Amino acid sequence: MTVRAVLFDFSGTLFRVESAECWLRAVLAELEVPLSAGESALAAEALARAGALPGGAHPTHVPDHLAELWAARDRTAELHRAAFTGLAREVPLPDPRLYDALYARHMTPPAWRPYPDAAEVLAGLRERGIGVAVVSNVGWDLRPVFRAHGLDAYVDAYVLSYEHEIQKPDPRLFAVACDALGVAPREALMVGDDRRADGGAAGIGCAVHFVEHLPVEQRPAGLRPVLGLVG
Template identity: 70%
Template sequence: MTAVLFDFSGTLFRVESTESWLRGVVADAEVPFTEAEFTVTAQALEAVGALPGGGDPARVPEELADAWLIRDQSAALHRAAYTGLSRQVTLPDPAWHDALYDRHMTPAAWTPYPDAVEVLRTLRERGVPVGVVSNIGWDLRPVFREHGLDRYVDAYVLSYEHGIQKPDPRLFATACEALGADPRRTLMVGDDRRADGGAAALGCEVHFVDHLPVTDRPDGLRPVLDLVS
């Protein structure tokens, strides 16, 4: 393998917990909100899968079903899908639904996995080009910049910027082209077997990591270094 593509959420970074996500909005609000109300609301938001990058919803409402399937193909669809999920939960202020969505796009909402910097830095030292291929509805580049990882990424291929989403091989092909890499000598690293596994159709080797909390996966990315020349 002479080039590496990485997924974003659950692979290089993990989003904050639903409790932290909600508290980040509540802290800036002037609406009275007791701790008991906070706990119930956080549990309800988690149950409906309202946090992008968190767990998938157990059930997608019928009125959101079509948008949900293609949510990563545009910024508007992504926002509509996730705020639609959160609106299943009654919040003290309806404006919080958009505020929560906005919160998840901030660098503060994301934490790199403990070995992400080490692995990316080592790949750069070896001269191995790196791309990030993500199903997403917003620009994640500021997250990488804020956490000091942008210097190690040669190309970003984001679904909403191309109107296609993984597992469509075209997204991986675009990334390989941006890196000047042969797909047959490119490794795709991700946590979603269906979405990230789409790279195999292009001839890429695929390596999966577990989508776990940051504290539970201290060195899940290090095996990548053994797979790359």
């Protein structure tokens, strides 16, 4: 069956979030909270281990009192915020304002960078008449990130877990994307970095292609094979 549409994951597939250290430094500067370089580095490392940065590393351990929130974190905006700010609060920081400010920072366009070949691949799909949807487990509106980085013009539909209260790998979220693009699941290719979450698309008959979740500098051309898969 010819591929008529491509569904893309967001974080780790088309975009990568900044490092935990850059994330924390930006908020410390914004709030004018003094912290030495060494203390900042240690705090950033602790936040990364805690899994407090959405789009970053998963927690090394989820505290029992946050386990239920963590499992359902992408179903609503409220659960997403509670889960990630809860993880952040497991790390002592010098100013209580930092926890909410860190969460707010990760939703801004400067916190994200597109992979080097993202624009090229999305433009190539548009030239071939292939529909594109972004299917993401997320608790906030990522459309402004795409607009700020010049990629919104290549996206036909956004299917975000918190807007449907369904999170991947539930096949229903991928079905919503296929319906939005007017294609049958067997005519769609899902591209993502998470074998469990993104692999759920196979449950409704979509083809699935995985990319590596690497820093932007280490994956300059990971998306280009997608163009070959659509013919």
